[in-house]
Amino acid sequence: MAFTSKTLGLARAAITAAGRAVDAVIRTLTAAWVRAWDALTAPFTTALDALLAGREDWPGRRTIETDPALQQALGDAAAALDTLAELTATEATRAASAATERAAADQAAIIDSQLPPGRATMTPRPGGFHQRAIDAINTRAQQRIISLTRPLSRDADAAMRRELVRGVQVGRNPRDSARRMVKQVEGAFNGGLTRASTIARTETISAYREAAAAIQDASRDVLAGWTWLAELSDRTCIACWSRHGTDHPLTEPGPQGHVNCRCSRAPRAMSWRDLGIDLDEPEDDIPNAEAAFWALPRATQLRIMGAARLELFDRGAVAWEDFAQLRDNPGWRPSWNVTPIKDLVSR
Template sequence: MAITAETLAIAERLRRQVGSIVDDVTRSLTAAWVGAWDQVVVEVIAAIGELLQLGDGKWPTRRQIFRSARTISALDLIGQTLDRLATATLAQTAVAAAQAARLGIEAQGDLVASQLPYGSTRALAAKYGVQQADTIDAIARRTAERINAKHWPLSDEATRRMKNELVRGVVVGDNPREAAARMVRNLEGEFNGGLGRALNLARTEILDSHRAAAEAGQEAHGDVLAGWVWHCELNSSRGRTCPACWALHGTVHPLSEPGPIDHQQGRCSRTPKTKSWADLGFDVPEPPDLIPNAREVFDLLPEDEQVAIMGRRRLDLLRSGEIEWEDLPQLRTTPDWRDSYGVRPVKDLERIAAERAHRAA
């Protein structure tokens, strides 16, 4: 049941490959949103100019705004553009989810083989080397269904926010040109809010598809596996790993448990863990498990990096022993989404510390 250096190398390679898929989608969607705004902003500027004239030195009323022909034209164009972007997000996410799922299911044989004695791995790879394409297709379909059922359409929300921004208006004052520029910036921010939601959706669903495929691949190896290990990137320089994931890293879970169920856009992975060599019938010494101990890695980080990860108060509570490493994660339930672990708020950690101190007194 030893995770070896080869296991860790395969897991890291897989992490980079999936990360590359996520980053490609991020770049593509960002470019699409920027290009789309460049196309609609001309109509937006014209509509704002008309509204400034309607108001006679003041921002017009709601009735005037939505009776303006240029406003109607601009909002129609924005809605059509956001619908097109939403459709593109769905399509790109489904394709990327299938790619990430394929990587996840195909890597499990190598991850398992890397933990077994030399000479047994060839037979294992041959036994499990062929995976069913319909498993990947099913995961991609479920991804598309989740997007449609729970998170769509993004365009309606963004359009509503832009309408609210128009109604809220600006202080016109003595310089209509500056007022118009402020309004354009405000509307651009709301338009790009759709991008933020699309990226959150795309990244989360792609990563969840990868984990679902890894789970399916590990089920095929169930006769030699003891479970799976929560595996996160213990690298503070990239700023991606939250305190909850640091605390959950290295924990072992049964194969039947989905996950890792980390937060939205979380990049933690599930690494299979084999049964002991003795349990598998190998009468040879087993090497030590090499998966890094998260607390030991964290304690070796420079002070500023520890603070950047934990925050000053959370770090002080940990160092004083008032809270434990295991207190950091908190299971959360989100409507229309799966349960997930996030970092426990400082105020809740302080309450835990106070209760613990009271019991000890």
């Protein structure tokens, strides 16, 4: 059951590959959002220039809602957002499907790396029950993605309209005020991109994890469970740091990380002797997260944990495992998040 350096390398490579696929989707979506807004900038600028000409104050809601040029620009933006939402669903579904399909080979390689040379695993290859499980996961992922992207254009459109009603201070140069408002509307429009990126990343990684869990369950005759692996860097939140290296039964879903979490579940093989192999195993190479954290420069520790949490940790007021808290997320799923400072103080 030792996680060798090869095991860790394969596990990291697997989740990195899934992450790169998501990054490619996000680049595609970002480029599409930029092109869409580029086409909308002139109509919004022209409409607002005309609306503010000669005015010293921001127009009221009724004026905004009845201005033909501005409403045309908003209608064009809504249509563009509908198209972008459809693109998000298509690209995210494609990435999630590719992630599930590669899970079998990834999991087989990770399991094999923990066993003596020549010991083959029972990890299933494409076909039969395995393929039916993957097909079911793909269907669920597609349904989730469609459900999540459906309100994307509606919400971004509502945000744009709120910005217009809220307005900006109109100074001596209404043209400058119009351009400031165009920037605010652009921010609301691009809020759709932020949400689309989160959907693509979270659902692709979730689909990969579900597929990995299905493959691991089919290989339970050689597995003791799964281990939570996090990237131990200053880009990783302290909740994921504290969950790193924890062991879980195969029946437990996960890792149930927060939105945009990049952690992975790595299958942990039974000990060689439990498998009937009378050989000594190599040492376990999985790094101790707490020890790795203390070895970091102080500035990096502060970036990861924050001053208040680090002060509590320094004086032993909280334990390493206290930094992660499982919380319900209505409409999504329970997830491990960073424990709020007020909850740490009250322990």
